[in-house]
Amino acid sequence: LGPTVCVGEILVEIVATTVGNGFMEAQPLVGPFASGAPAIFISQCGRLGGSAAMIGAVGTDDFGRVNLERLKGDGVDISAISIDPDYPTGSAFVRYREDGSRDFVYNIATSAAARFGWSEGVSNLIDRAGHLHVMGSALSVSSACEVIDKAVDIVKTRGGTLSVDPNIRKELKLDEATERRFARLVAVADLLLPSGEELERAAGVEGETNAIRRLFEIGVKEIVLKRGADGATYYSREGERIDAPAFIVAEIDPTGAGDCFGGAYLTCRRLGMPAADALTYAAAAGARNVTVVGPMEGAGTREQLDAFIATTERRS
Numbered sequence: 001l002g003p004t005v006c007v008g009e010i011l012v013e014i015v016a017t018t019v020g021n022g023f024m025e026a027q028p029l030v031g032p033f034a035s036g037a038p039a040i041f042i043s044q045c046g047r048l049g050g051s052a053a054m055i056g057a058v059g060t061d062d063f064g065r066v067n068l069e070r071l072k073g074d075g076v077d078i079s080a081i082s083i084d085p086d087y088p089t090g091s092a093f094v095r096y097r098e099d100g101s102r103d104f105v106y107n108i109a110t111s112a113a114a115r116f117g118w119s120e121g122v123s124n125l126i127d128r129a130g131h132l133h134v135m136g137s138a139l140s141v142s143s144a145c146e147v148i149d150k151a152v153d154i155v156k157t158r159g160g161t162l163s164v165d166p167n168i169r170k171e172l173k174l175d176e177a178t179e180r181r182f183a184r185l186v187a188v189a190d191l192l193l194p195s196g197e198e199l200e201r202a203a204g205v206e207g208e209t210n211a212i213r214r215l216f217e218i219g220v221k222e223i224v225l226k227r228g229a230d231g232a233t234y235y236s237r238e239g240e241r242i243d244a245p246a247f248i249v250a251e252i253d254p255t256g257a258g259d260c261f262g263g264a265y266l267t268c269r270r271l272g273m274p275a276a277d278a279l280t281y282a283a284a285a286g287a288r289n290v291t292v293v294g295p296m297e298g299a300g301t302r303e304q305l306d307a308f309i310a311t312t313e314r315r316s
Ligand code: ATP
Pocket: 194, 195, 225, 226, 227, 228, 229, 230, 231, 232, 245, 246, 247, 248, 249, 251, 254, 255, 256, 257, 258, 259, 261, 282, 283, 284, 285, 286, 287, 290
């Protein structure tokens, strides 16, 4: 079984330490933190001891080094991350509002994160990949789409597996070509990891039960629906349903919970764990990550998650 490979944006994130609206006044910030939803996902896979590799790009700047060092330290194969001599590493600034919602300032489109393509390193990695994970957010970058399309074909044709996290914000309008690409991806996904309304959007029908039924008809084998502090629910094509209650924690920074949850779930499954046990590790990874500032600062190793599970209560 070859490595789990994730393709997409690698960014640094800088977080406002004050709560308020937008960035209109000077304020204290913390960071840079290694970030980008696909990078968070693969970091969690690596920390849990899974064989993991990343495809994406950073600049030659310090922000790029923050990411490369972090991923390498987590055991992630970074040989297919390109280093762009002309463009800076992508960045995201985030500030939380009183109601918990977030304001973002992104620099992705004009950064290295949006400029990687198919290369020899990518080709070598995809030729031995056992699993590919794709995030909807990566589909807004056309160069990433080219890599994803080709990688999905190669991995699936060879009998490898695919997971998809729609990771699409409701307010984000996708163009028709991206919608079609997203639908094609869902149709060949083995595992789908949606949260909230993404489930219905992926299925193209309304209502949770209808959406689940439709997705299994399309060919998806497993669905894990993430519900934030309300936990998660697993559905299998064979009709099994498992509810995974959330752990009780004080939420400090919700960014990255879904990516850590997904990375932990997938890694545990690929290491041979039954769904129920993988869900426990996933719920622990998501919960642990919201207790610290920074999008992947709380991603846990197996020992850290075991300790967290042993000492933290779950909702009933
Ligand atoms: P994001 O896009 O911010 O990464 P998401 O919407 O994809 O997140 P969530 O449903 O927010 O995913 O979180 C994934 C999982 O992490 C949840 O199913 C839950 O198990 C855990 N989790 C998230 N937030 C909390 C919380 N406040 N308390 C406990 N567990 C949480």
